[in-house]
Amino acid sequence: MKRIALFASGSGSNAEEITRYFSTQSDVQIVLILTNNPQAGVIERSRRGFGCGQHVPVVVFDRPAFRESDRVVELLKAQQIDLIVLAGFMWLVPATLVQSFPGRIINIHPALLPRFGGKGMFGHHVHEAVVAAGETESGITIHFVNEHYDEGQIIFQASCPVSPTDTPNEVAAKVHALEYAHYPRVIGEVLATLPG
Ligand code: GRF
Numbered sequence: 732m733k734r735i736a737l738f739a740s741g742s743g744s745n746a747e748e749i750t751r752y753f754s755t756q757s758d759v760q761i762v763l764i765l766t767n768n769p770q771a772g773v774i775e776r777s778r779r780g781f782g783c784g785q786h787v788p789v790v791v792f793d794r795p796a797f798r799e800s801d802r803v804v805e806l807l808k809a810q811q812i813d814l815i816v817l818a819g820f821m822w823l824v825p826a827t828l829v830q831s832f833p834g835r836i837i838n839i840h841p842a843l844l845p846r847f848g849g850k851g852m853f854g855h856h857v858h859e860a861v862v863a864a865g866e867t868e869s870g871i872t873i874h875f876v877n878e879h880y881d882e883g884q885i886i887f888q889a890s891c892p893v894s895p896t897d898t899p900n901e902v903a904a905k906v907h908a909l910e911y912a913h914y915p916r917v918i919g920e921v922l923a924t925l926p927g
Contacts, residue, residue, distance in 0.1 A: 733922045736763045736812045737787075738820035741854070743773025745818035745839065745910055750781040752915035759922060762810050764789045767797065767822055797822065804831045813925055816918055817876065821853055826878045836876040837921060839914050841906045843888055844872040848881030858899035858906070866893050869902055871909045873917050887917045 735753070739746045746764060753759045764777055764787050773789070780786045796802045804827055807815065817824075817838040824836060840848055842857045847869075852860065861869045870890035875883035889912075891905040 733759045733813045733925070734762045734811055735759065735918070735922075736765060736807055736810065736815050737761060737773075738765045738815065738817045739771060739773040740766060740768045740821040741771055741773070741819045743771060743776045743819065744907065745914055746773050747776050747781045748911045749816065749818060749915045749918060750785050750787060751783045752919075754781075754783040754785050756919075759919070761785065761787050762812065763787065763806075765803065766791055767793070767820075794822075798825050801827065804828055807832070813927065814918070814922055815876075818914070819854075823850075823880060824876050824878070829876060829878050834875060835925065837886065837918070838874055838876050838881075838883070839910055840872045840874065840881050841869075841903070841910070842872065843868070843870045843890060844874065844881055844885060848872075850880050852881070855899055855903065858902040861893060861902055862897060862899050865895070869893050869906060871906060871913065873914060886921065887913065889913055 737746045750761045753761055764773055766773055769791050777787050777789050792803055815832055815836040847857050847860050868890045872885055873887040874885045877883040889909050891909055893902055
C-alpha cells in the first residue's frame with residue numbers, strides 16, 4: 732500500500748481528480764489533505780467525499796507550524812507517507828520538509844517551466860503573464876520539489892495552444908483540462924518507481 736498526502740491551498744479541483752482516480756486502486760491511499768487555508772475549497776470537497784465516497788481527513792496548519800516547527804514533518808512521518816503531492820499549494824516548501832522526503836515531493840505548475848515560474852507566478856498570474864507575452868502555447872509541468880519555487884527536476888510536460896484572442900481564463904481552462912488528464916496518471920507512475 733502506497734500512502735499519499737495532498738497539499739492544497741485553494742479550490743482543490745486537482746485534489747478531487749487525484750482522489751477520485753486512486754479511489755478505484757486498492758494499492759494506493761490518499762491518507763491526508765493538508766492546507767494552509769481554513770477557507771480552502773478542498774475542505775468542502777473532502778467533506779463531500781470528493782464525489783466518490785472518500786472522506787479524507789484535513790489538517791489545517793499556519794505559517795509558524797509549517798516553517799518554524801517540525802509539526803508537519805512529524806505528522807507526515809507518523810502517517811508513513813510515501814509521496815507528498817502538491818496540488819495548488821501556494822507556500823514555499825521549507826528545506827526541512829524537502830530533506831525529510833527526498834525525491835518524494837512533487838508539484839504541478841500551470842505553465843511550461845522554466846518559463847512563467849518562480850515566486851509570484853501562481854494561479855491567474857501565470858495565465859495573465861502568458862497572454863501578455865503573446866505566447867502561442869502554454870501547458871503544465873509536473874516536477875519534483877526542491878527548496879526553490881518551480882526549480883526541481885521536471886518529470887512531465889504537456890502543452891496546449893494559446894490563440895491571440897484567448898483570455899487568461901480561457902488559457903486557465905485549457906491548462907486545467909491538461910492537469911486533470913495527466914496529473915493522476917503521472918503520480919501513479921512516480922509511485923511505481925518508489926521503493927517499499
Ligand atoms: C492549478 O492550476 C495548479 O496547477 C496550480 O494551482 C491551480 C490549483 O487549482 N498550482 P485547484 O485548486 O486544483 O483547482
